[in-house]
Amino acid sequence: MTIMRLPLTLLLLLAAATAAAQQRPIFEAEDFVEPRLHDEPVFIMRLVAGVVRNPIDDYRPLDDDAAFVQVVNNIYWSRFQFGYKHTELRGKTDTPPAFLCGCSERGYFPTPPLANQTPAAPPPGSKDMLQFGWYRSAARAGRDPLTLRYRLTWIRQPIDRTIRSAATGAIVSHLSGDEQSFGIDGDTHVRVAGRDFFGLLAYAATRRRGTIDDRTQHELIYTHRFPGIAINTVLLRTTLAVGGVSHRGGTAVNVVNPLVEAFWHERHTDVNFHVVWSPQTTRDGTGWQTHHQIALFADRALFVSLFKSEPRDRATE
Amino acid sequence: MVLALLTVTSAQAQVITTSKVDITLLGMNCADAPPGELHLVVNGNDRLPVSIPQDPSNRCHYTGEIPDAPIEIRKTIFSVRFGGARSDCRVAGAKPDKDAPLLSVGKLTFSYEPQSARSLSATLKPKSFHLTYVRELGGKPGVSVACRENGDFAGSNTIHDVAWGSEALSLQFRSKPEERDAIWMKVDDPVWTMIQNGAPLTPSVIGEAYQRQVFADLGENRLIRVDEQSLVAKRLQKKGFKQAVLKPQ
Numbered sequence: 001m002t003i004m005r006l007p008l009t010l011l012l013l014l015a016a017a018t019a020a021a022q023q024r025p026i027f028e029a030e031d032f033v034e035p036r037l038h039d040e041p042v043f044i045m046r047l048v049a050g051v052v053r054n055p056i057d058d059y060r061p062l063d064d065d066a067a068f069v070q071v072v073n074n075i076y077w078s079r080f081q082f083g084y085k086h087t088e089l090r091g092k093t094d095t096p097p098a099f100l101c102g103c104s105e106r107g108y109f110p111t112p113p114l115a116n117q118t119p120a121a122p123p124p125g126s127k128d129m130l131q132f133g134w135y136r137s138a139a140r141a142g143r144d145p146l147t148l149r150y151r152l153t154w155i156r157q158p159i160d161r162t163i164r165s166a167a168t169g170a171i172v173s174h175l176s177g178d179e180q181s182f183g184i185d186g187d188t189h190v191r192v193a194g195r196d197f198f199g200l201l202a203y204a205a206t207r208r209r210g211t212i213d214d215r216t217q218h219e220l221i222y223t224h225r226f227p228g229i230a231i232n233t234v235l236l237r238t239t240l241a242v243g244g245v246s247h248r249g250g251t252a253v254n255v256v257n258p259l260v261e262a263f264w265h266e267r268h269t270d271v272n273f274h275v276v277w278s279p280q281t282t283r284d285g286t287g288w289q290t291h292h293q294i295a296l297f298a299d300r301a302l303f304v305s306l307f308k309s310e311p312r313d314r315a316t317e
Numbered sequence: 318m319v320l321a322l323l324t325v326t327s328a329q330a331q332v333i334t335t336s337k338v339d340i341t342l343l344g345m346n347c348a349d350a351p352p353g354e355l356h357l358v359v360n361g362n363d364r365l366p367v368s369i370p371q372d373p374s375n376r377c378h379y380t381g382e383i384p385d386a387p388i389e390i391r392k393t394i395f396s397v398r399f400g401g402a403r404s405d406c407r408v409a410g411a412k413p414d415k416d417a418p419l420l421s422v423g424k425l426t427f428s429y430e431p432q433s434a435r436s437l438s439a440t441l442k443p444k445s446f447h448l449t450y451v452r453e454l455g456g457k458p459g460v461s462v463a464c465r466e467n468g469d470f471a472g473s474n475t476i477h478d479v480a481w482g483s484e485a486l487s488l489q490f491r492s493k494p495e496e497r498d499a500i501w502m503k504v505d506d507p508v509w510t511m512i513q514n515g516a517p518l519t520p521s522v523i524g525e526a527y528q529r530q531v532f533a534d535l536g537e538n539r540l541i542r543v544d545e546q547s548l549v550a551k552r553l554q555k556k557g558f559k560q561a562v563l564k565p566q
Contacts, residue, residue, distance in 0.1 A: 030540045037548055044544050198539045225539035228532045233507045235532055235541055263541045265525045272543055301547035
C-alpha cells in the first residue's frame with residue numbers, strides 16, 4: 001500500500017510542476033490541521049489583519065508600506081483541505097496613473113523594469129486565493145505517523161491602471177489586466193542521524209497580462225523549518241528559504257530569505273499576535289539586493305464549526 | 318557442573334511473589350520522618366494507593382500487606398506518597414519473611430525529602446467531566462526505574478504529592494470515561510504558573526497549550542498551527558467543557 005502511495009505522491013508533484021505555491025505572504029497564519037484531530041468535517045473562518053513595512057509580493061518588493069485584511073476560510077474534510085482566502089492590501093500611496101509616450105515605440109512612464117530586472121510587484125489591491133490540500137501519513141518506526149501536506153494553489157489579482165497621455169495628461173485608456181499564479185507545495189521530511197529535518201518545497205508559475213508590464217515568473221523554492229522554541233507562552237520560529245526565480249537575468253540560486261516570527265496567543269480574547277521579520281535577498285541583472293520586510297498582525301477565528309453533531313453530555317454544573 | 322548450571326538457571330527463572338512489603342526511608346534523621354502511614358502506589362495505580370503503617374519503634378520503617386496479592390516482586394513498580402513529598406519509582410528486592418521463612422517480603426528503600434511536592438485539588442466544570450492524568454518519572458540506573466502512573470476521576474478530587482520539576486504531569490479532560498479522542502495536555506511551565514495562580518484551565522488555555530506543545534516539544538512540521546488551536550478549544554466547548562481549576566494545597 002505504502003509502495004503504491006509513493007509514486008502517486010511523486011506523480012502529483014510532477015504533474016503540477018507543469019502548472020505551478022507562491023511565496024507565502026508574510027502575514028499568512030498557518031492553517032495546517034492534523035486529520036487525526038477531527039472525525040467530522042470542520043469549517044474555520046479566520047480574520048487576519050495588520051500592517052507590513054516594505055512588503056514583498058512573490059519576491060517582488062512593493063516599495064511602499066501597507067495595511068491588510070485577510071479572510072481565511074478552510075474546510076477540513078478527512079484528509080483533504082479546501083481553502084478560500086480573500087486579501088485586501090492597501091499601500092500608503094495610491095497607484096499613480098501610467099503615462100503613454102507618444103513616440104514611435106509604444107512605451108509607458110514610469111518605465112517598467114527591464115526583462116532581467118526584478119519586476120514591480122502588482123499594486124496593492126484585492127487578491128483571491130483558492131487552495132486544495134491533501135494530508136498524507138508517513139509511517140515512522142516506534143512513533144506516531146508523521147503527517148505531511150501537499151497543496152495546490154491558485155491566486156488571482158485584478159490589476160487596473162489608468163493610462164494618460166504623456167503630452168496632454170488626458171486619459172487615453174484604462175487597462176484591466178490581472179495576475180494569476182498556479183502553485184504546488186509539499187511538506188518535506190528527512191531523518192538523518194536521529195534528527196528530523198522539516199521543510200517545504202514549492203513551485204509556482206505566475207503570469208501577468210493586460211498591464212503595462214506583462215511578465216511571467218517561475219519559482220522553485222525550498223524553505224527549511226528550524227526547530228521552534230517556546231519562551232513561556234511566546235513561540236518563536238525561524239525558516240530559511242533558498243531557491244530560484246526566473247526572468248531575473250540568471251539561472252542560479254537568486255533568492256535567500258530567512259524569516260523570524262514571534263507568536264503570542266491572548267487567552268481572554270483568543271486573538272493571536274504575530275511579529276515577523278523577513279530580510280529577503282534577491283539577485284537580478286543589477287546584482288544582489290536586500291529588502292527588510294516587517295509585519296505586525298493579529299488573527300482570530302471567527303467561526304469554528306464541526307459539521308457532524310456529537311451527543312452532548314448530560315452535564316450538570 | 319551441569320547440576321550447578323541447572324540450579325542457577327532454575328533460580329533465575331524462579332518467580333518470587335509476596336503479599337508483604339518492608340519499606341525503609343533514607344536521607345534523614347528518623348525522628349523527622351512523617352508520622353503515621355505512608356501511601357504506596359503499586360504498578361502506577363495512582364488512585365488506589367495502599368496504606369502502609371509506620372513501625373512504632375522506628376519511624377523510618379514501614380511494613381504492611383498489599384491487597385490483591387500475591388504480586389511478582391521483580392515485575393512490580395512501587396512509589397510512595399508521603400503527604401508533601403513523593404518518591405521515585407523502584408522495584409523491590411526480596412528478603413525472607415521472618416514469620417514464614419519459605420515466603421518472601423518485598424524490600425524497598427526510598428529517599429525522603431520533606432516539602433518537595435504539593436497536592437493539587439482539581440475541580441471540573443461541569444462535574445460530569447472526567448480528568449484523566451498521567452505522571453511520568455525518569456529512572457536513575459541502579460537506583461530507580463522510569464515509570465508512568467495513571468489516575469482518573471470525575472468532578473473534583475485531589476492528585477496527591479506532585480513533585481513539579483521531577484515528574485511530568487499530563488492531563489486529559491473527557492466528557493465520558495470511554496471517550497478516546499480527547500487531547501492530552503502536558504502541564505508545562507506556563508500551565509504550571511496558571512495552576513499556581515489559581516487560574517482556570519479553559520478550552521482556550523488548553524488549545525493554546527496543545528499548540529505550544531505540538532510546536533515546541535514535538536516539533537512536528539514546525540508550524541504554528543492556529544486552526545488546530547481553535548479546533549481543540551472548540552471541540553472541548555462543544556462537549557460542554559467549561560473549565561478545570563487545579564489548586565496547589
